[in-house]
Amino acid sequence: MNVRDIKEIARKYNLGISPHRMGQCFLVDGRTLPRIAAELGAQPGELVLEIGAGLGALTYELLQSGATVYAVERDPRFLQVLTDRFRDQERLQMVRSDILKVDLGSYAMGDPHSLLIVGNIPYSLTSPILEFLLHQRQWVKRVLLTIQKEVADRIVAEPGNKTYSSISVGVQIAFKPSIAFTVHPGAFYPQPKVTSAVLRLDPLETPAVPPDQEEGILKMVRSIFTHRRKTLLNALLMGGIDLPKEDLLRRLKEARIDPNRRPETFDLKDLSRIHTAIC
Numbered sequence: 001m002n003v004r005d006i007k008e009i010a011r012k013y014n015l016g017i018s019p020h021r022m023g024q025c026f027l028v029d030g031r032t033l034p035r036i037a038a039e040l041g042a043q044p045g046e047l048v049l050e051i052g053a054g055l056g057a058l059t060y061e062l063l064q065s066g067a068t069v070y071a072v073e074r075d076p077r078f079l080q081v082l083t084d085r086f087r088d089q090e091r092l093q094m095v096r097s098d099i100l101k102v103d104l105g106s107y108a109m110g111d112p113h114s115l116l117i118v119g120n121i122p123y124s125l126t127s128p129i130l131e132f133l134l135h136q137r138q139w140v141k142r143v144l145l146t147i148q149k150e151v152a153d154r155i156v157a158e159p160g161n162k163t164y165s166s167i168s169v170g171v172q173i174a175f176k177p178s179i180a181f182t183v184h185p186g187a188f189y190p191q192p193k194v195t196s197a198v199l200r201l202d203p204l205e206t207p208a209v210p211p212d213q214e215e216g217i218l219k220m221v222r223s224i225f226t227h228r229r230k231t232l233l234n235a236l237l238m239g240g241i242d243l244p245k246e247d248l249l250r251r252l253k254e255a256r257i258d259p260n261r262r263p264e265t266f267d268l269k270d271l272s273r274i275h276t277a278i279c
Contacts, residue, residue: 001057002028003189009055015077026054027120027146029187033061036198039180040118040144042067049107051099051119051129051145056082058120063089067116070107074098100132108139113203115139120146123192130155130171133201137174143201144180152179152197159267166225170218173208173268175201209272217275224263232266232274233259241278251277 006026009015027033036058042048044066053059053071055078062069063086072095073079079094086092095102099119108115117140121129126147133143156177157164171177183196209217223239230238236248243251252259255277257270266274 001026001055001060002030006055006189009081013077013081024052024054024122025120025188025190025192027057027183027187028189029183032183032187033058034064035181036118036144036146037061037065039198039200040065040116040142042116046116047108047114048116048118049102049104051117051121053082053094054078054120056085058118059086059092062118063092067091068093070095072097072099072102100128104136104139112138113141116142118144123148123151126151127167130167134170134174137203140201140203142203143175143199145199145201146183146196147199148192149179149182149195149197152177152199155199159270160265162264164264165228166218166222169221169225169268169271171201173214173218175203177201208268213272213275216279217271220275220278221263221271228264229262231260232257232263235263236278243278248278 006028040048040062042062042065046067047070048062048067049070049072050059050062051072053073056071059069059071059082068091070093071082073082074097076096079096082094104115117133126145129145133140151167154163154165154167155171156179157168178200180198180200183198185191185193185195188196224232224235227235227238233245233249233252237245241248249259252274255273257274257277
């Protein structure tokens with residue numbers, strides 16, 4: 001699907017607005033689309049859920065794998081385009097819904113770690129979609145999301161890196177993230193002003209932290225990373241921890257945690273130890 005095709009579809013279906021005003025940049029590069037499908041690695045008979053199928057450019061590539069594809073799209077105009085374009089495709093099921101309201105378990109057929117998820121998503125929805133995936137990760141086999149490269153860099157960052165942040169921890173607590181490849185602005189219509197990246201998420205086989213600590217650790221991380229350039233001790237105090245400074249200092253030292261290190265230098269094991277010490 002190229003720019004001419006998109007403009008023709010907009011006219012044919014009387015969409016009345018430009019693709020830019022639809023709040024979405026459409027992938028039009030003939031090399032990037034099959035590359036995303038290949039990286040996802042769907043096999044015949046597997047289950048794929050596409051976030052925001054749009055006009056079906058990636059949907060077409062996904063169907064070539066022989067997998068069953070659930071095309072999630074909340075805009076009824078796009079659903080009509082998809083219905084007309086793929087009316088003879090028995091392995092494609094349209095899902096009119098906001099992705100954040102979807103129960104992944106119902107599309108995984110109750111089979112844990114069986115659902116492949118892919119999408120070229122609006123940059124503004126990156127954080128909500130990542131949180132959504134975190135909470136339903138028991139159904140996920142693999143995820144590929146095309147997002148802003150700057151955000152992808154933060155997600156894969158390691159402790160001590162200047163881009164390591166709460167979103168790094170929030171994803172790495174459940175997934176092993178990696179950047180599959182970057183996508184130049186010219187691969188989209190309309191062209192975004194930034195470079196994109198295809199982010200790959202593979203669920204961890206073993207939890208990075210004790211499951212009963214996960215929510216508490218994430219809450220703590222969001223608090224202390226607001227003061228990432230402060231010492232851990234000061235970041236905890238500024239974050240509103242309900243402990244006297246002397247008591248907090250004692251607990252950290254008993255757990256052999258340096259209170260003068262900056263929050264951005266701690267990995268997940270360290271953060272788990274900090275949470276245990278202060279709770």
